[in-house]
Amino acid sequence: MNSLILRTATPFLVGLTVLFSIFVLLRGHNVPGGGFIGGLVGASAFAIYTINEGVAATRRAMIAHPVAIAGFGLFIAGLSGVASLVFGDAFMTGQWWFPAFAPDLKYLSTVVLFDIGVYLVVVGAIVAIIMGLEETE
Amino acid sequence: MFENAGWLVVWPVLIPILGAALAAAAWGSERAQSTIGVAGLGAQLVASIALFTHVWNHGVVAMSMGGWQAPFGIALAADTLGAGLTLVGSFVGLIVALHGIGTTDTAHRRAGFFPLLLALMAGVAGAFLTSDIFNLYVWFEVTLISSFGLIVLGGRREQIDGAVKYAFLNLIATTLLLIAIGLLYGLTGTLNMADLSEKVASLPRDSTLETVALLFLVSLGMKAALFPLYFWLPAAYHTPLPTVSAIFAALLTKVGVYALIRVFALVFPENGDMARDAMIWVAVATMVLGALGALAEQDIRRFVSFTVVSGVGVMVGGLAIGTEKAFLGTVFYFVHSIMISAALFIAAGMIAQAGKATRIEELAGLYKRAPFLAVAFLIVGLSLAGVPPLAGFWPKVYLVQAGLDAGSAVLVAGILLSGFLTLVAVGRAFSLIFWRAGEDETPIPDAGALAKGSLGGFAVMTLVIGLYAAPVVEMSSRSAGELLSPDAYIKTVLGKTALGSPSAARAEDVPTAALSGLKEETR
Numbered sequence: 102m103n104s105l106i107l108r109t110a111t112p113f114l115v116g117l118t119v120l121f122s123i124f125v126l127l128r129g130h131n132v133p134g135g136g137f138i139g140g141l142v143g144a145s146a147f148a149i150y151t152i153n154e155g156v157a158a159t160r161r162a163m164i165a166h167p168v169a170i171a172g173f174g175l176f177i178a179g180l181s182g183v184a185s186l187v188f189g190d191a192f193m194t195g196q197w198w199f200p201a202f203a204p205d206l207k208y209l210s211t212v213v214l215f216d217i218g219v220y221l222v223v224v225g226a227i228v229a230i231i232m233g234l235e236e237t238e
Numbered sequence: 239m240f241e242n243a244g245w246l247v248v249w250p251v252l253i254p255i256l257g258a259a260l261a262a263a264a265w266g267s268e269r270a271q272s273t274i275g276v277a278g279l280g281a282q283l284v285a286s287i288a289l290f291t292h293v294w295n296h297g298v299v300a301m302s303m304g305g306w307q308a309p310f311g312i313a314l315a316a317d318t319l320g321a322g323l324t325l326v327g328s329f330v331g332l333i334v335a336l337h338g339i340g341t342t343d344t345a346h347r348r349a350g351f352f353p354l355l356l357a358l359m360a361g362v363a364g365a366f367l368t369s370d371i372f373n374l375y376v377w378f379e380v381t382l383i384s385s386f387g388l389i390v391l392g393g394r395r396e397q398i399d400g401a402v403k404y405a406f407l408n409l410i411a412t413t414l415l416l417i418a419i420g421l422l423y424g425l426t427g428t429l430n431m432a433d434l435s436e437k438v439a440s441l442p443r444d445s446t447l448e449t450v451a452l453l454f455l456v457s458l459g460m461k462a463a464l465f466p467l468y469f470w471l472p473a474a475y476h477t478p479l480p481t482v483s484a485i486f487a488a489l490l491t492k493v494g495v496y497a498l499i500r501v502f503a504l505v506f507p508e509n510g511d512m513a514r515d516a517m518i519w520v521a522v523a524t525m526v527l528g529a530l531g532a533l534a535e536q537d538i539r540r541f542v543s544f545t546v547v548s549g550v551g552v553m554v555g556g557l558a559i560g561t562e563k564a565f566l567g568t569v570f571y572f573v574h575s576i577m578i579s580a581a582l583f584i585a586a587g588m589i590a591q592a593g594k595a596t597r598i599e600e601l602a603g604l605y606k607r608a609p610f611l612a613v614a615f616l617i618v619g620l621s622l623a624g625v626p627p628l629a630g631f632w633p634k635v636y637l638v639q640a641g642l643d644a645g646s647a648v649l650v651a652g653i654l655l656s657g658f659l660t661l662v663a664v665g666r667a668f669s670l671i672f673w674r675a676g677e678d679e680t681p682i683p684d685a686g687a688l689a690k691g692s693l694g695g696f697a698v699m700t701l702v703i704g705l706y707a708a709p710v711v712e713m714s715s716r717s718a719g720e721l722l723s724p725d726a727y728i729k730t731v732l733g734k735t736a737l738g739s740p741s742a743a744r745a746e747d748v749p750t751a752a753l754s755g756l757k758e759e760t761r
Contacts, residue, residue, distance in 0.1 A: 165265075166265045166266060168262050168265045168350070169262060169263045169264070169265040169266070170263075171262060172258070172259045172260065172261065172262025172263035172264075172265065172353065173259070173262075173263040174259075175255070175258070175259035175262070176256060176259035176260055176263060179252060179255050179256045179259060180256070182252070183252070186242075186245060189242055190242070190305055191242065191244060191301050191302055191303060191304060191305040192244075192245065192248045192252070192301060192303055192304070193303045193304040194304050194305045195304070
């Protein structure tokens, strides 16, 4: 697409959207948690980038293939459930660590790891779809 | 640490998910994907063996995800049926993966054959092992989505055509299933099948419950390819790669049949009379029309599709009778059918490759040119028709006996007639493809060790199970007993068992002790 406004705004939009998506990922509805919605926001940043710069540029920007990113995310999400094995709990039981130096920190847990996994799955899958749609045009 | 036996039920589902994730993460490197695929399915087989051994020795295993106790949380649970089918399923999955290495080409693997196959196996194991009916729907979706990917691998025109029919019908079926689950949830307020079993029994036997039961029969019957909604199967299953057809025929319709067994044995053991009455006619129509379709079919792979439909009818017929012997026959047939359907599609693929045609009339004289294929196809085909001493014979004996005991002449006639028609159809296909003299007599180049080995492996398995049926009979008989009296399953899933939770027993003691102490103080 060739639009001066979009082209000028894209660098700002993409950077801010990705940053915001990470905020949503960590904040979510309950603190922490928001992998899915954060992933959607993140994917929309790449969508803007793809529309403006084309598929090849997005592929370069993402470094890895989007399906590989989604696969990696699924792997992290799956592994986060296995952590409870070590503590004798059921599969997917959240394990939390509140370090002594920062007892209010809510982000050192398998729950956040799971959400990061979901985030990557959503970003990877949606960007793969967007790229597929853009390429066929 | 590491003492929770419930983890055994998680691994057969989790390993293929992690494998699919890793294989997808290795996108672009087909060598790594093949390695992960075979290693993942091998690990799933090991996990299934461990699960089955534990269930066999210690009874039902269950685990609530995240420690949220069922019926509020989602629990995975394995009884003999679930664990046994997971074992057979993962065995077939591994063989099909090896066959896939031998027969798929680079383009298919680049398009994600192994990640999709692993995801499909995760969905199948999840469906066999879940105790939550909504979770069952989710696993159906997992298998469905990965099967969409698998069916179009290769991207030929007829594949897309088959995929559209397959996808459309299956999406309607899952929507109906979701409606049925929603209505059932509205009636009972629970989704856990063990809990449903107790709650549905206490509901008034009215038309609402009958409707829900019928909706389950229609939606799961569509997935299982029952009459009159089976037409999508012969329209789609002959189009994908032979490997993909093999795993579809082995496991996808079977998941539908398994869900029918679970729903009607556990959730509606007493209710759903209309659905039950309809079921026997539907089953007989499916087995006879499937066999007739096979007899009339000219395309070798569509011929195999129709025999798969016929087998679904036999299993559902046993479910409709619902006695212990009928369930025994059904479960045995289930095990037999998983292996034989995969073997037949592998054989059909090899025939099409060897004769460079898929229409039976264009194929001839393959006996001289491919003797191994001829013998293996004959063994597998005769086992399908139920000829002794092959594995297909025994379940039909039990089912016919069960039909006679229950006074169901329709089922007995249906099984015998469909068996006869299948025998004629197999005989016709064999004599036309292999015995009829062909013009070309040059030997066919070897199909490859992996393709031959997987077909030969299934042929040997069906012969061995036929000659030494005792272990499968014992496993089926125990499954049948558990299906008819699911108390152990219900107790374990709902965490009521005294065996697994000594802490619960202690917790019950505490209030009594406190109360008696209180009484003494007041005195």
